[in-house]
Amino acid sequence: MSVMKEILKVESILKQVKLIIEKNSKIEKETGGLFNIFSILNMERLEVKTHSALLYELLNPDGSHSQGSTYLKIFVNNVLSIENFDLNNVKVDRERNINSLGRVDLAIENQEHLIIIEIKIDAGDQKNQLKRYNEYGLRSGKDYDIYYLTLYGYEASNYSTGNTDINYKCISFETDILNWINKCIGAEKTPVLPAVRETLAQYLKLIEKITNQLDGGLKMEIKNLLLKDNNLEIAQQISKVIPYCRAELEYKFWTKLHHRYNEQIERLGLKYFDDVFFKDEKSDIENIVKQRKKKNGDIHFEYEVGDYNNKKIYLLIGCDGDHERIYVSFTIATEDKFFPFEENDKEMVNLIEKLGFVNSLGYGYNYVTYDLNFHTDSLLKLQNENTFNKAVKSIGDELLDIIKKVTCNKELNDIII
Known part of the structure; x- marks a missing residue:
């Protein structure tokens, strides 16, 4: 089959799947199937x-x-x-x-x-x-x-x-x-x-x-459609590209969020930790694909808060497989290792909890409430430009509120350098 014929075949399959989905959506609307308490x-x-x-x-x-x-x-x-x-x-x-x-x-x-x-x-x-x-x-x-x-x-x-x-x-x-x-x-x-x-x-x-x-x-x-006329083989080829489509949507979100809010976050006294993220789009997307295949695959970027007991305090902004929500994580680390709270003093553990962070897996997490999960189909709504921009603003504003509580806390400022 020529490349053009394959492309036309793919377009035909997608159109048929779209019709099936639209028909199913219509039935759900007419029968109240979308109503879920x-x-x-x-x-x-x-x-x-x-x-x-x-x-x-x-x-x-x-x-x-x-x-x-x-x-x-x-x-x-x-x-x-x-x-x-x-x-x-x-x-x-x-x-x-x-x-x-x-x-x-x-x-x-x-x-x-x-x-x-x-x-x-x-x-x-x-x-x-x-x-x-x-x-x-x-x-x-x-x-x-x-x-x-x-x-x-x-x-x-x-x-x-x-x-x-x-x-x-x-x-x-x-x-x-x-x-x-x-x-x-x-x-x-x-x-x-x-x-x-x-x-x-x-x-x-x-x-x-x-x-x-x-x-x-x-x-x-959809299964019956794919089992006809060698459609399954073509669908399998399409499925190999889907992780990269999802990763590109996620990459664009993180990039827009970072560009829009980085200056405001740094004005609050944090310093962006410039590692490998946001340097090369192709490698970043490949990394997202790789991480999202893992059970606990994590994508995040970091801000340095200050020094504490010969270690550094970081706030991480990201989304991992354990929590499946966008988080701000409060962590303590050296250059090559993160340390669970149990290895630090009680004063810091209590302070982190006072700041609203949940102790999970030995680290502190605070979550945004906006419904966006890179492990589910809620990611797909980012294809709509208005929804994309709303998500960036809503999540960015929530992140700023969380970070302000940290940077404005007198107890924390008294013990960090």
């Missing part, structure tokens, strides 16, 4: 108030769904793959207090078996978290299993396991929870329970959204 209330990514709460309610045999252990049984069999789990006298807890060992997001327990589930959406790992859960399991004297539930089935960090060999299993919202909710919708009595059925259907849509998946019907139509 979780999105309306801005509760899409809340681990405790949304996901932990709803999973607990569905798994709890005494839950308001009044279906007893129906949904729990599907979960144990199809998600956890635990055989011969006795569903009699089961206790399900959320935020279970395990005293000095912390709190467990979800605990499912009968007389012989303890199931511990840790849920992660945006929050980073806590120090020795899975190690502490493992200790709790050992102390229970029962058979126990630990499950680490994330959007895509990521493994826990060494920070959580305490660099020890913890036996835990990874499960995901992307496949495991999505399939479980589908099975719950299809359970014997669910179809005749309108409130339960519609809540499950909306939660299913939410999971598809936060894990960047297509609606089932839309996915099927």
